[in-house]
Amino acid sequence: GGPAVRLESPEGGSGRRAGVAVPPTRRYRLRDGCWVLCALLVCFADGASDLWLAAHYYVRGQRWWFGLTLLFVLLPSLVVQLLSFRWFVYDFAISTKDSAASTKDSARGPRGCCRLCVWLLQGLIHLLQLGQVWRYLRTLYLGLQSRWQAEHRRRHFYWRMMFESADISMLRLLETFLKSAPQLVLQLSIMVQQNSIEPLQGLSASASLVSLAWMIASYQKVLRDSREDKMPMSYKGAVVQILWHLFTIAARAIAFALFASVFQLYFGIFIVTHWCIMTFWIIQGETDFCMSKWEEIIYNMVVGIIYIFCWFNVKEGRSRYRMCIYYIITLSENAALTILWFLYYDRKTTSDFDALILVCVVSSSFALGIFFMFIYYCLLHPNGPMFGPHAGGCIFRQQPAPAPASPTDAVTSPPRSLPRTTGGEREGAPGERDSCVPVFQVRPCAPPAPAARAPRTEGPVIRIDLPRKKYPAWDAHFIDRRLRKTILALEYASPTTPRLQYRTAGAPQEVLEYETTV
Numbered sequence: 226g227g228p229a230v231r232l233e234s235p236e237g238g239s240g241r242r243a244g245v246a247v248p249p250t251r252r253y254r255l256r257d258g259c260w261v262l263c264a265l266l267v268c269f270a271d272g273a274s275d276l277w278l279a280a281h282y283y284v285r286g287q288r289w290w291f292g293l294t295l296l297f298v299l300l301p302s303l304v305v306q307l308l309s310f311r312w313f314v315y316d317f318a319i320s321t322k323d324s325a326a327s328t329k330d331s332a333r334g335p336r337g338c339c340r341l342c343v344w345l346l347q348g349l350i351h352l353l354q355l356g357q358v359w360r361y362l363r364t365l366y367l368g369l370q371s372r373w374q375a376e377h378r379r380r381h382f383y384w385r386m387m388f389e390s391a392d393i394s395m396l397r398l399l400e401t402f403l404k405s406a407p408q409l410v411l412q413l414s415i416m417v418q419q420n421s422i423e424p425l426q427g428l429s430a431s432a433s434l435v436s437l438a439w440m441i442a443s444y445q446k447v448l449r450d451s452r453e454d455k456m457p458m459s460y461k462g463a464v465v466q467i468l469w470h471l472f473t474i475a476a477r478a479i480a481f482a483l484f485a486s487v488f489q490l491y492f493g494i495f496i497v498t499h500w501c502i503m504t505f506w507i508i509q510g511e512t513d514f515c516m517s518k519w520e521e522i523i524y525n526m527v528v529g530i531i532y533i534f535c536w537f538n539v540k541e542g543r544s545r546y547r548m549c550i551y552y553i554i555t556l557s558e559n560a561a562l563t564i565l566w567f568l569y570y571d572r573k574t575t576s577d578f579d580a581l582i583l584v585c586v587v588s589s590s591f592a593l594g595i596f597f598m599f600i601y602y603c604l605l606h607p608n609g610p611m612f613g614p615h616a617g618g619c620i621f622r623q624q625p626a627p628a629p630a631s632p633t634d635a636v637t638s639p640p641r642s643l644p645r646t647t648g649g650e651r652e653g654a655p656g657e658r659d660s661c662v663p664v665f666q667v668r669p670c671a672p673p674a675p676a677a678r679a680p681r682t683e684g685p686v687i688r689i690d691l692p693r694k695k696y697p698a699w700d701a702h703f704i705d706r707r708l709r710k711t712i713l714a715l716e717y718a719s720p721t722t723p724r725l726q727y728r729t730a731g732a733p734q735e736v737l738e739y740e741t742t743v
Contacts, residue, residue: 253368253383256460261368264443265361268397271405271436272298272354274429278412281425293411294429301403302354305396309356312392313347315706357400360393380722384713387451391703394440394447401440402531405433406478413482417583420574434478438471441535448696449607451703455696456607465601473555473594474535476587480559483566483583496533499558504529510540514698516705541695556591563587685723687715693727701727 275298282291317340350359367386371379412430416422445466446458458466485492507525515521531537536551538544563584570580603610689708691701702708702725715723 252379253371253386257368258365260443260460260463261361261365264397264439265358267432267436267439268357268361271401271432272302274425274432275404275408278425278429290415294408297404297408297411301400304403305400306351306354306356308399309360309392309396310347310351312706313351316710317343317347357393357396360389360396364389364393377720377722381713381717384716388703388709388713390447391451391699394444398440398444398531399527401436402527402534405436406474406530406534409433409437409474409478410481410485413478414485417482417486417575420579434471434475437474437534438467438469441470441537442466445538445697448699452696452700458607459605462601462605462607465597465605469594469597469601470535471594472590472597473552476559476591476594477534477555479583479587479590480562483570483587484562487566487569487571495562499533500529503532507532507539512539512698513694514539514704516701538697541697552595559587559591685715685719685721686726687712687723688726688728690728692729 275294279291279294279298282288282294347359350356364386367382367389371382371386374382409430412426412433416426416430442463446463449455449458481492481496484495504526507528508522512521512525512528514524528537528539532551536548538548540547567580567584689701694700702712712723712725
């Protein structure tokens with residue numbers, strides 16, 4: 226029921242170039258491992274601080290706060306652990322079938338015992354709510370193995386590390402906005418009602434806030450690293466993006482907490498209304514993240530939850546305009562919620578001076594977040610500066626000489642590595658975010674002499690009978706798990722790294738002499 230995949234021999238190529246997905250070529254660096262360790266530390270701090278605070282409420286006899294705090298810890302964790310275990314079951318079932326098909330009957334006994342031990346170990350890990358911790362450690366292990374192994378094995382481990390990074394990014398993003406976001410609003414509301422900040426409450430709220438900002442930036446970085454048609458995000462850009470989301474989410478959460486401390490019922494109505502409007506807006510944008518229609522709708526509903534707190538790009542092209550509309554709406558909502566609280570707050574528990582301080586914190590935090598957003602887009606965006614009269618970072622941009630046409634283009638396979646292109650260059654649509662007209666074009670001094678291009682014969686090509694998804698969606702070989710396992714098996718068996726090629730719209734059907742249906 227999945228997409229058709231075929232493996233072509235090196236001799237049987239094709240001239241279709243669109244939709245090429247080149248395997249990762251950069252090496253795993255020590256800073257990548259440090260980033261994973263920091264992400265693991267943030268995950269531990271978030272969960273541990275919430276459980277510690279719940280125990281603190283229980284000891285003090287505050288059963289209502291204890292129940293809500295524990296609910297926002299356990300329920301999202303159970304949902305994410307079930308999803309993680311479901312992915313493990315699916316991956317392990319595929320690998321078990323593949324190994325059973327190639328294993329003799331005499332060797333099935335020990336292998337069956339090992340498979341049972343793996344099942345028990347994974348079941349225990351997910352039962353203890355440690356599925357994400359296991360995946361972080363596995364990502365770190367695979368990345369280090371890609372540094373230490375020989376060239377061919379290095380590429381194989383790097384593929385597996387990227388797949389595992391994609392899994393943990395999606396799982397943690399879901400968990401943070403189901404757990405950390407409501408937990409942050411809850412603890413801030415308790416602080417406002419009690420007119421005091423206890424150390425454990427501040428620790429829990431801070432950990433939740435850092436977890437939210439970290440996962441947004443980490444998700445975007447892993448997504449860009451997984452796509453060869455996009456420039457990777459630097460760690461400087463990731464840190465600035467963390468600060469951007471940290472301050473905008475903080476302003477949003479404080480405004481929510483202030484309003485909820487006075488208008489509990491109306492706050493619930495506001496949240497549901499905002500979520501419905503944002504989800505409808507996302508669905509109208511016709512996103513293309515998942516493999517089926519119903520999965521896409523569920524995904525859009527989850528993104529609607531994210532849009533309650535912060536901006537999250539889900540569609541290629543014109544993202545600046547959508548982002549400006551979103552932040553104008555967010556600024557208006559924050560101002561309205563804060564003003565309503567200021568007009569109706571209980572003056573017996575909160576002085577006018579403290580109320581003014583809280584209003585200033587909301588406004589200054591949002592302003593700081595927008596400031597770091599401009600820093601990111603003006604200085605640290607992977608595609609260059611995105612604001613200005615000619616957006617896209619193309620003030621100085623070298624105009625490459627056109628490559629000479631060659632009659633062999635129609636029969637050669639696509640190149641092993643392609644230069645990264647922006648969304649506007651790939652689509653060719655004027656006015657999109659990444660498109661621009663260079664102000665100054667640097668022409669080459671002399672056009673290169675035409676040279677006949679020899680047919681490329683090294684390495685197989687894996688053709689996928691699907692159109693390639695547009696950024697910021699994941700490629701199909703990252704979200705379709707059967708396709709992922711097929712690529713890993715072929716990559717491991719081939720002496721050279723296969724190249725992936727997606728279907729191009731309008732391309733004729735090709736019948737080649739060397740092809741194998743997998």
